[in-house]
Amino acid sequence: MARVLVIDDEPAIRSLVxxxxxxxxxxxxxxxxxxxxxxxxxxxxxxxxxxxxxxxGMSGLELLREVRTHRPDLPVLxxxxxxxRPMLGRADHVLPKPFSHRQLxxxxxxxxx
Amino acid sequence: xxxxxxxDHDRLAALGELAAGAAHDINNSIFAILGLTEFLLFDxxxxxxxxxxxxxxxxxxxxxxxxxxxxxxxxRESAEDEQTTFVRDAIAEAVELARRSGASRRVEIxxxxxxxxxxxxxxxxxxxxxxxxxxxxxxxxxxxxGTIMVAVRLEGEWIEASxxxxxxxxxxxxxxxxxx
Numbered sequence: 001m002a003r004v005l006v007i008d009d010e011p012a013i014r015s016l017v018x019x020x021x022x023x024x025x026x027x028x029x030x031x032x033x034x035x036x037x038x039x040x041x042x043x044x045x046x047x048x049x050x051x052x053x054x055x056x057g058m059s060g061l062e063l064l065r066e067v068r069t070h071r072p073d074l075p076v077l078x079x080x081x082x083x084x085r086p087m088l089g090r091a092d093h094v095l096p097k098p099f100s101h102r103q104l105x106x107x108x109x110x111x112x113x
Numbered sequence: 114x115x116x117x118x119x120x121d122h123d124r125l126a127a128l129g130e131l132a133a134g135a136a137h138d139i140n141n142s143i144f145a146i147l148g149l150t151e152f153l154l155f156d157x158x159x160x161x162x163x164x165x166x167x168x169x170x171x172x173x174x175x176x177x178x179x180x181x182x183x184x185x186x187x188x189r190e191s192a193e194d195e196q197t198t199f200v201r202d203a204i205a206e207a208v209e210l211a212r213r214s215g216a217s218r219r220v221e222i223x224x225x226x227x228x229x230x231x232x233x234x235x236x237x238x239x240x241x242x243x244x245x246x247x248x249x250x251x252x253x254x255x256x257x258x259g260t261i262m263v264a265v266r267l268e269g270e271w272i273e274a275s276x277x278x279x280x281x282x283x284x285x286x287x288x289x290x291x292x293x
Contacts, residue, residue, distance in 0.1 A: 013141055016148045054137060081140035082133060098144035098178055101151050 002047035002112050006030040007037045007063070008079075009055040013097075017050060017079070017104065024105040034058035038066060046074070048112055053080040064091055075111040079104075136185040139177065147174040180213055197292040198237035199230045200274050201265045207244035208263060217252045217261075225264040233272045233289040240287070244276060247285045251278040267291070 004026050008014040011032070018028045029046065031037040033055055040046075049067060053060035060078050067076055077093040093111040095103065150171045157164040183206065208224060211217045244263065251261050255278070262277045268288075276285040 010141060012145050016145060019152070020148065081137040081144070097140045098147050098174070101148070 001025050001027060002108075003027045003029065003045065004048045004050055004108065005037060005040060005044075005046040006050045007032070007034060007055070007060070008052040009033055010052070013052070020101045020104050021050070021108065023101070024108070026108070034060070034063040034066075037063060041067070041071065041074075048108065049074060049076045050108065051076060051078055053078050054082060061090060077107055077111050132184055136181045139181050143174050143177050143181070147171060147178075150174065183209060183213070196234075196236065197232045198235050198240070200233050200235065200240060200272050200287075200289060201226045201230045203235075203237040203240035204244050204263055204265060204274060207241045207248060210241070210245055211248040211252070214249075217248065219258040220252045220255055221258075221260045222248065223260060223262045225262060227264070227266045231267050231272055232292040234292050235289045240274070243285070243287075244274075247276055251276070254278070255280075 004021055006014060006017050006021065006028055007030070008017060009032055014030055014032065018030050021028050029040060029044065031040055034051070035057060037049070037051070038058075041049075049063075051060040051063055058066075060080070064076050064078065067074055075093065076091065077095060078091045079095050079097055079099070081097040093107060095107045099107075150167055154164065154167045154171065157167055186206070205224065205226075208222050211222065248261060248263075251259075260279045262275075262279070264273075264275050264277075266273045266275075270291050272289045272291055274287040274289065278284070
């Protein structure tokens with residue numbers, strides 16, 4: 001079991017991702033935007049980040065850059081409803097929406113491995 | 114590049130951005146529908162009406178996902194310049210879009226692709242656009258039904274792509290250089 005920080009500005013999507021990962025046995029904390037996530041990361045301990053890409057304010061890619069600066073070993077999985085091309089060569093783990101429960105849990109386990 | 118071509122390019126780029134934005138929003142909504150349906154399917158007894166209906170929702174969601182992917186791929190490619198491309202895939206995409214649009218409901222589209230796909234030097238989006246608009250025009254002209262045959266053949270150093278409409282007989286023929 002890992003502690004995973006889930007970030008998505010859409011409440012319905014965020015709660016769905018949280019529910020899927022909780023069902024898979026992970027301990028979940030969540031944030032509605034990248035700024036709140038960075039605050040959380042500064043004070044709390046997590047094993048992994050799962051973040052949306054297109055969000056108001058700081059995007060998922062900008063969040064990824066911040067995480068790499070301060071926590072280079074922390075795995076980050078980007079989930080996106082848009083194309084995955086902008087993520088090529090920048091993110092190690094990307095999962096395009098829509099995805100199944102199994103695809104999400106497999107992606108999280110793969111990133112944690 | 115002429116002013117008219119520039120306007121077409123700008124319009125395509127704007128259309129591409131619009132389609133990409135729509136695809137993003139639809140993918141989010143479809144993820145919510147499919148994700149929640151998967152939870153409900155887990156709870157529903159297989160063989161019950163509720164389970165069957167949930168499977169139908171899931172199937173519809175997957176179909177929408179495929180449509181959005183086709184739309185997104187098309188929009189993305191519209192912004193790209195000439196490149197090495199598989200003509201067969203570009204034409205197959207046009208046929209798929211035409212079938213999904215419903216415009217070809219009374220028309221049978223036959224695809225005849227010879228041999229293995231060979232790359233050509235061409236713009237994938239322009240080929241798709243050209244075949245899509247020609248198929249659309251042919252379907253409009255054949256309201257009582259008919260047949261459209263699209264074919265791709267390798268002729269020496271050239272790839273020949275064609276469209277034949279029956280019974281009207283309008284044709285489209287492209288000769289594109291094989292990529293190195």
